[in-house]
Every structure is written in structure tokens, then in C-alpha cells.
Amino acid sequence: MKNKAYAVLAALACLLFASSAFADKPVEWQTNFQSAATGIMEEITWFEHYTLWFIIPITLFVLLLLIIVVIKFRESANPVPSKTSHNTAIEVVWTVGPVVILLFLAIPSFQLLTAQLTPPANPDLTLKATGNQWYWSYEYEVGESPLTFDSIMMKEEDRAALGKEDKKEYPRLLAVDNEVVVPVGKTVRVLVTAADVIHAFAMPAFGVKIDAVPGRLNETWFKAEREGLYYGQCSELCGKDHAYMPIAIRVVSQEKYDTWLAAAATNVGDANKALMASIDSAKTVDVAANAAQ
Numbered sequence: 001m002k003n004k005a006y007a008v009l010a011a012l013a014c015l016l017f018a019s020s021a022f023a024d025k026p027v028e029w030q031t032n033f034q035s036a037a038t039g040i041m042e043e044i045t046w047f048e049h050y051t052l053w054f055i056i057p058i059t060l061f062v063l064l065l066l067i068i069v070v071i072k073f074r075e076s077a078n079p080v081p082s083k084t085s086h087n088t089a090i091e092v093v094w095t096v097g098p099v100v101i102l103l104f105l106a107i108p109s110f111q112l113l114t115a116q117l118t119p120p121a122n123p124d125l126t127l128k129a130t131g132n133q134w135y136w137s138y139e140y141e142v143g144e145s146p147l148t149f150d151s152i153m154m155k156e157e158d159r160a161a162l163g164k165e166d167k168k169e170y171p172r173l174l175a176v177d178n179e180v181v182v183p184v185g186k187t188v189r190v191l192v193t194a195a196d197v198i199h200a201f202a203m204p205a206f207g208v209k210i211d212a213v214p215g216r217l218n219e220t221w222f223k224a225e226r227e228g229l230y231y232g233q234c235s236e237l238c239g240k241d242h243a244y245m246p247i248a249i250r251v252v253s254q255e256k257y258d259t260w261l262a263a264a265a266t267n268v269g270d271a272n273k274a275l276m277a278s279i280d281s282a283k284t285v286d287v288a289a290n291a292a293q
């Protein structure tokens with residue numbers, strides 16, 4: 001009984017600690033997920049906390065058993081060891097117990113996996129992301145001719161030219177020249193592939209991580225619920241500059257997206273600058289990013 005109470009306390013402490021460190025950009029010694037910007041990521045965060053309710057009590061229970069065995073059955077206290085080799089009741093318990101626990105973990109886990117990999121039937125926007133050594137290129141399936149552009153990690157010397165002096169909003173190694181721009185609250189289908197070697201498209205705040213494989217089209221989706229600027233990284237070791245091919249997604253209102261899309265058809269760089277100016281004036285920028293994988 002006492003052990004159970006301690007387990008619950010420990011799990012509770014863990015949950016409190018976990019939720020206090022949420023931030024929209026990386027913080028020193030961050031150990032938790034970034035705050036969720038999609039329903040899927042909310043479910044992932046819930047599932048991570050849920051599994052702790054199993055992991056922590058089991059760990060404490062095993063530790064307690066070890067302590068009992070060490071003390072009770074030490075040589076001085078127990079000079080003649082028992083020669084018991086079978087106990088049917090114990091064998092049934094330690095087989096059925098873990099099976100039941102694994103079912104409690106497997107069922108929500110598979111439900112979540114299915115939700116992640118089953119895009120809603122009618123996406124509002126289809127975006128193709130192609131991994132290249134070492135940058136991402138994007139293609140928007142819109143209008144007569146698709147919009148395409150490359151998204152390359154911003155070099156420090158280009159900050160001023162790109163108007164990205166704010167290091168909190170545009171962190172070193174995460175900021176790019178051209179962000180992906182998507183409307184808030186809309187379902188975005190993402191088709192992911194690669195042009196050379198295997199990469200992986202990952203956006204932690206969206207709960208998205210999927211391999212980019214040459215000759216193969218993987219499909220995922222997200223529906224961002226908050227406007228902001230989100231950062232992710234290539235998450236499959238793909239060569240010497242693997243660490244330098246970040247992913248940046250800017251979530252904006254439908255109106256801002258429409259304006260951007262119209263302008264991007266002629267010049268992506270100018271469209272981005274106009275978008276940044278309209279956002280800066282509204283002061284709604286919310287930066288999210290993750291640490292290197």
C-alpha cells in the first residue's frame with residue numbers, strides 16, 4: 001500500500017515537472033516535447049504521460065522487490081536457501097500481468113499510429129516535400145502550375161539581407177531562406193520523398209516525422225491549430241550536412257496565406273518579405289523549434 005502511494009506521488013511529480021517546462025522554442029536542458037500545435041501532437045503528449053503511469057510504478061515495484069530480496073535472503077539472514085524451482089501461481093501472474101499491461105499500452109498506441117498515418121479524406125492543401133543533400137524543396141499543388149521553391153538553411157551573413165536579424169525568431173541552424181507557408185486550421189497533406197539519399201521530414205510541434213525515400217512517396221498530414229513559426233530538422237542521417245537542413249513552417253491566417261500565395265507565384269523571396277512585414281506589424285509571431293536529433 002505504501003509502495004503504491006509512493007509510486008503515485010512519483011508519477012504525479014513527473015507529470016507536474018513535465019508540464020512546467022513547455023516552451024515554444026528550445027530551452028537549455030529541455031527534456032520534454034515542444035508544446036503541441038496539432039491535435040496529433042496533443043495525443044502524442046498525452047500518450048507519453050500515460051505510459052509514465054505504467055513505467056514509474058513498474059520501475060519502483062521491481063526496485064522494491066530487489067531491495068526485499070537483498071535484505072531478506074542475504075547469506076547471514078538466510079543461510080540455507082530454498083530449493084523451490086516451480087510455482088504455478090507465480091508463473092501465471094507474471095505471464096498474465098505483463099500481457100494485460102502491454103494491451104493497455106498497445107491499444108492507444110496503435111490508435112494513435114493509425115490517426116497519424118490516415119490523412120482526412122479531403123485535404124485543403126497538398127504539399128510535396130523533397131529531401132536533397134542538403135536542403136528541402138517544396139511543391140504546392142495549387143492552380144494551373146504548381147509553386148516550387150527550395151528552402152535552404154540561412155547563413156549568418158545573410159541575416160540582414162533576409163530581414164531575419166531577430167535570433168529568437170530566426171535561430172542559427174534552424175532559420176531558412178524560404179519557409180513553407182500554410183494556413184492555420186486547415187488540413188495539409190504532405191507527400192514526402194527524396195531526390196538522392198534517405199532523409200526524414202520531421203516537425204516536432206506537429207507530431208510529424210516520416211522518412212523521405214528516393215523513388216517512394218510517403219504521405220502524412222497535419223492541421224496546425226496555432227499561427228506561428230515552427231522549426232524541425234531532417235531526422236535521418238543523410239551525409240555530412242545532415243545537421244544543416246532544417247525545416248521551417250510558418251502558419252498564418254487564410255488571408256495572409258492567400259496574399260502570400262498570389263505573390264509567391266512570381267517571386268517567393270518578395271512574397272516572404274511582404275508576409276514577414278505584415279506579421280511583424282501584427283506581432284503575432286510565435287516561434288517553435290526543436291533541439292538536434
Ligand SMILES: [Cu+2]
Nearest residue numbers: 234236238242
Ligand atoms: Cu538528413
